Amino acid sequence: MKSKVQKTIVGRINDQVLDFTAGRDIELDVNLINADCIGSAAHARMLSKVPVKPRILSEQDVKKVIVELVRIMKCAGKGTFKITAQDQDVHLAVERTLTSKLGHLGKKIHTARSRNDQVAVDLRLYGKEQMLGTMNEAVALADCLLKFAAENNSLPMVGRTHLQPAMPSSVGLWASAYAEALLDDLKVLKAAYDFNNRCPLGSAAGYGVPLKIDRKFTSYLLGFEAPVHNVLYASNARGKCEEVILSAMSQVMLTLSRLAEDLILYSMPEFGYFSLPKEFCTGSSIMPQKSNPDVLELVRAKTSRVVGCAFAAAMIVKGLPGGYNRDLQEIKELYIEGMFITRTCLQIVMFLVGGIKAGKIALEKGFTPDVFATDRVMELVAGGMPFREAYDHVKANLGELAQMNPLKAVSARTHLGAPGNTGLGVLKSILQAEKKFVMGEQGKYYKSVSRLLGINYPQMV
Numbered sequence: 002m003k004s005k006v007q008k009t010i011v012g013r014i015n016d017q018v019l020d021f022t023a024g025r026d027i028e029l030d031v032n033l034i035n036a037d038c039i040g041s042a043a044h045a046r047m048l049s050k051v052p053v054k055p056r057i058l059s060e061q062d063v064k065k066v067i068v069e070l071v072r073i074m075k076c077a078g079k080g081t082f083k084i085t086a087q088d089q090d091v092h093l094a095v096e097r098t099l100t101s102k103l104g105h106l107g108k109k110i111h112t113a114r115s116r117n118d119q120v121a122v123d124l125r126l127y128g129k130e131q132m133l134g135t136m137n138e139a140v141a142l143a144d145c146l147l148k149f150a151a152e153n154n155s156l157p158m159v160g161r162t163h164l165q166p167a168m169p170s171s172v173g174l175w176a177s178a179y180a181e182a183l184l185d186d187l188k189v190l191k192a193a194y195d196f197n198n199r200c201p202l203g204s205a206a207g208y209g210v211p212l213k214i215d216r217k218f219t220s221y222l223l224g225f226e227a228p229v230h231n232v233l234y235a236s237n238a239r240g241k242c243e244e245v246i247l248s249a250m251s252q253v254m255l256t257l258s259r260l261a262e263d264l265i266l267y268s269m270p271e272f273g274y275f276s277l278p279k280e281f282c283t284g285s286s287i288m289p290q291k292s293n294p295d296v297l298e299l300v301r302a303k304t305s306r307v308v309g310c311a312f313a314a315a316m317i318v319k320g321l322p323g324g325y326n327r328d329l330q331e332i333k334e335l336y337i338e339g340m341f342i343t344r345t346c347l348q349i350v351m352f353l354v355g356g357i358k359a360g361k362i363a364l365e366k367g368f369t370p371d372v373f374a375t376d377r378v379m380e381l382v383a384g385g386m387p388f389r390e391a392y393d394h395v396k397a398n399l400g401e402l403a404q405m406n407p408l409k410a411v412s413a414r415t416h417l418g419a420p421g422n423t424g425l426g427v428l429k430s431i432l433q434a435e436k437k438f439v440m441g442e443q444g445k446y447y448k449s450v451s452r453l454l455g456i457n458y459p460q461m462v
Contacts, residue, residue: 025334027084030091032337034077035462036126037091038070040119041099041110042453043222044202048112052213062106069102070095071454074462092119113203113210117325121201121239124336126223128246129446131340132194136187136439138347139253143183143432145354150176151425153359157407158274159367160420164266166372169410171420172274172359175263180428182256186249187435193249194442197242200225207236207324224449233323240318240329243336247311250343251304257346258304261297264357268294273363278356281349296353300346310339370402376410377402 005015030037045066049058058066073095076082088094093116100107153172160170200220203209209232216228229235267274277294285291314332321328374395381391395402414421450458 026090029333029337030084033091033123033127035074036123037095038074039126039450040122042067042070043219044114046222047215047219050215057109057112065103066106069099071456073098078462092116113212113214115206117206117236118201118204125197128197133439133443135344136190138344139183139187140436142347142351143180145351146176146180147425147428156359157411158364159372168375169407171411173423174420177423177425177428179260184431186253186256189249189252193246196245198226199229201229201235204232204235207233222453224446236325237323240332243332244314247314247339250339251308251311253343254304254307257350258301261300265294265297273360276358281353296349303342303346307339307342310335368407370404373405
């Protein structure tokens with residue numbers, strides 16, 4: 002079969018080669034349209050400040066470019082902005098559209114810029130918005146878990162190790178443990194957010210340009226903390242930055258997976274510790290009685306996908322020489338997918354947790370005398386017996402253990418973070434600080450973009 006040659010902005014390319022090298026970019030880059038337009042607006046404004054005569058772009062030129070970029074963003078919101086096979090990606094689609102609408106102004110927009118630093122800034126801007134959304138959703142789920150913990154703070158629940166009955170615990174301790182895990186995950190997300198919060202624009206193909214561009218000004222316009230200092234590292238950080246973010250997403254998913262597993266187990270009829278909201282469970286095509294925790298099972302499975310995305314990104318980067326390499330294109334799909342999965346899982350688990358109920362009777366039935374074995378050991382220790390002697394005595398006489406009051410056993414554990422002193426207020430204070438951070442960062446970013454585009458972002462797009 003004879004192949005054809007397609008004319009593109011960057012040359013004439015065999016159509017099979019074009020299909021192969023573009024991959025899923027046309028489909029995936031729909032996610033990056035806003036970021037590409039925002040980055041282009043900042044770049045255009047910076048170009049107007051470059052000290053050459055005549056100016057590359059005048060202030061009036063910049064206004065025209067930004068008006069058109071905002072129009073593209075609005076079209077993208079309606080699904081009417083198209084990236085064609087000839088475009089190959091969002092960058093050339095935006096440039097083509099600017100050129101068709103503004104003529105020579107569109108042809109100037111790529112001055113001092115490469116698709117390398119263009120995609121790098123797109124991914125960082127997209128990542129910034131997605132990470133702020135992820136942190137918002139992690140905060141919301143942690144808040145939901147703390148509310149459930151407060152409602153059932155002293156409700157006794159058998160604590161387990163190796164999945165076997167171990168010691169007296171409480172529903173409050175169980176729920177707040179996962180809330181605290183998410184608060185730790187937020188620390189990892191914030192570290193990844195800080196890593197991502199630097200601007201690569203101005204590095205061009207990784208070696209700068211012989212024009213006096215102002216990279217700090219571009220960074221400021223986009224709401225970044227600072228530029229990536231070294232222009233080659235700005236290129237080399239591509240892939241690494243995405244992997245760092247995916248690794249942070251993996252930590253969130255690992256927490257969700259363990260929470261999902263607990264809820265699957267403890268909602269089984271054999272346990273009955275929790276009941277899941279009916280609207281989150283599915284039935285069987287043949288067994289009328291079934292109520293399956295499909296949502297939780299999928300969260301458990303999707304965790305492996307996100308961890309796999311992070312691992313695959315690391316493996317793609319590990320053997321690359323310095324400078325841009327086309328291998329990096331393969332990370333884009335992993336990056337977008339990993340963040341999308343994490344956010345959807347956080348959202349649905351939050352709604353599910355908001356509807357679970359604790360089964361008080363089943364929880365109390367779980368307390369057999371052997372659960373209080375360690376309590377008996379500590380009772381003997383408090384009476385003066387050395388711990389190891391007390392341990393051996395109780396172990397040799399397990400059949401003589403008496404049933405204790407579970408609530409009393411829980412209440413006796415009063416040290417920091419124990420079932421009788423969960424200290425939910427401490428976790429709530431941390432949660433409020435995290436919520437304040439996310440809201441502050443969102444506000445700063447939206448303000449920067451709104452000022453740059455002259456619209457109320459993101460509402461106006």
